[in-house]
Amino acid sequence: MKDIFDNTKKELADMLATKGEKTYRARQIFSWLHSRGVRSFEEMTDISKGLREKLAGEYTAGSIHIENMQQSALDGTRKYLFSLEGGGLIEGVFMEYRDWNTACISSQVGCAMGCRFCASAVNGCERDMTAGEMALEIYEMERDTGKRISNVVIMGSGEPLLNYDNLIRFIEIITDPDGKGISQRNITVSTCGIVPAIDRLSEEDIGGGHLQINLAISLHAPTDEKRRRLMPIAEKYSIEELMGAASRYYERTHRRLTFEYALVKGENDSAGDAAELARILKGMNALVNLIPVNPVSESGLTRPDKKECIAFKNKLENFGINGSIRRELGSDIDGACGQLRMRSMAQNSQTGI
Numbered sequence: 001m002k003d004i005f006d007n008t009k010k011e012l013a014d015m016l017a018t019k020g021e022k023t024y025r026a027r028q029i030f031s032w033l034h035s036r037g038v039r040s041f042e043e044m045t046d047i048s049k050g051l052r053e054k055l056a057g058e059y060t061a062g063s064i065h066i067e068n069m070q071q072s073a074l075d076g077t078r079k080y081l082f083s084l085e086g087g088g089l090i091e092g093v094f095m096e097y098r099d100w101n102t103a104c105i106s107s108q109v110g111c112a113m114g115c116r117f118c119a120s121a122v123n124g125c126e127r128d129m130t131a132g133e134m135a136l137e138i139y140e141m142e143r144d145t146g147k148r149i150s151n152v153v154i155m156g157s158g159e160p161l162l163n164y165d166n167l168i169r170f171i172e173i174i175t176d177p178d179g180k181g182i183s184q185r186n187i188t189v190s191t192c193g194i195v196p197a198i199d200r201l202s203e204e205d206i207g208g209g210h211l212q213i214n215l216a217i218s219l220h221a222p223t224d225e226k227r228r229r230l231m232p233i234a235e236k237y238s239i240e241e242l243m244g245a246a247s248r249y250y251e252r253t254h255r256r257l258t259f260e261y262a263l264v265k266g267e268n269d270s271a272g273d274a275a276e277l278a279r280i281l282k283g284m285n286a287l288v289n290l291i292p293v294n295p296v297s298e299s300g301l302t303r304p305d306k307k308e309c310i311a312f313k314n315k316l317e318n319f320g321i322n323g324s325i326r327r328e329l330g331s332d333i334d335g336a337c338g339q340l341r342m343r344s345m346a347q348n349s350q351t352g353i
């Protein structure tokens with residue numbers, strides 16, 4: 001059965017029209033699902049019993065479940081392991097900042113990109129997530145924490161731009177003012193750099209307005225040669241092509257670009273690397289997010305120490321490029337991307353579940 005959460009308001013209206021229902025019902029149902037937090041048709045008290053029963057016979061409502069949650073004693077960050085009724089385990093993270101709360105969500109079960117440092121890549125990509133499943137990651141975190149989430153980063157497992165249609169539907173759903181109404185400016189899509197998909201996103205008109213979504217590009221190295229050692233996708237698209245697409249995205253949105261750069265000891269963290277990185281970003285309105293690489297045991301990669309990270313950031317800034325060393329939230333609870341899921345899968349395979 002399909003999940004009712006996977007429909008945009010327009011799709012609900014079309015579906016209800018085929019049942020001879022008035023179109024305003026779509027707004028009511030959409031709002032129950034995406035704003036008022038229900039997980040069953042019975043709870044939709046202003047919808048007729050007949051229609052509720054009909055829908056319950058055709059759709060599920062809310063097909064993801066919290067399997068496990070770890071809360072950081074240091075900063076309140078909560079890391080979730082979700083199981084999907086459609087199959088698969090994925091992770092999401094709830095982060096509290098001073099003035100807002102952010103959800104980091106997954107877009108695929110696993111990931112096919114094979115970045116050397118990333119735990120999500122270890123078993124490849126099992127499947128794409130639906131738009132409804134992505135939205136439900138946010139709603140489940142809100143239910144569990146009792147707190148409102150205003151910001152969303154699509155930086156969990158998966159490559160969102162390879163699940164393009166579901167990503168766009170997801171954005172349409174969570175920005176709908178009759179649902180959560182999250183501002184496009186508070187949404188960040190993180191990509192390893194699928195050049196044609198970045199260009200496609202630049203052309204998108206979500207909700208009929210001006211595209212305002214933030215783009216984060218996982219760069220991680222200043223030259224094609226070094227990038228290829230860390231990220232297989234670099235075999236397909238050169239940094240020059242990637243920068244071209246990033247600039248076109250900026251021309252369209254005027255949103256500052258973020259470049260993610262995991263500092264890996266001996267691979268991309270020298271003063272020469274910082275100089276080269278500054279050279280390729282010169283003139284762009286960009287922020288470099290420096291992340292000391294989370295050591296995932298399979299990778300054998302290690303992080304430079306704090307002093308070396310600061311030196312790299314200072315070097316960039318001497319060249320006029322803004323850098324920030326990402327504040328590490330939840331470092332006591334399996335901080336590294338994909339670790340919780342990996343551990344659970346390992347346990348399951350040990351116990352034969």
Ligand code: SAH
Pocket residue numbers: 113115117118119154155156157158159160190191192193216217218260261262291292293294295296336337
């Ligand atoms: N596929 C997308 C989004 C998911 S990864 C992308 O590549 O951007 C989200 C971010 O976490 C990426 O920048 C990714 O490179 C980074 N990341 C993954 N594993 C990491 C690790 N072990 N240490 C630091 N950053 C990591």
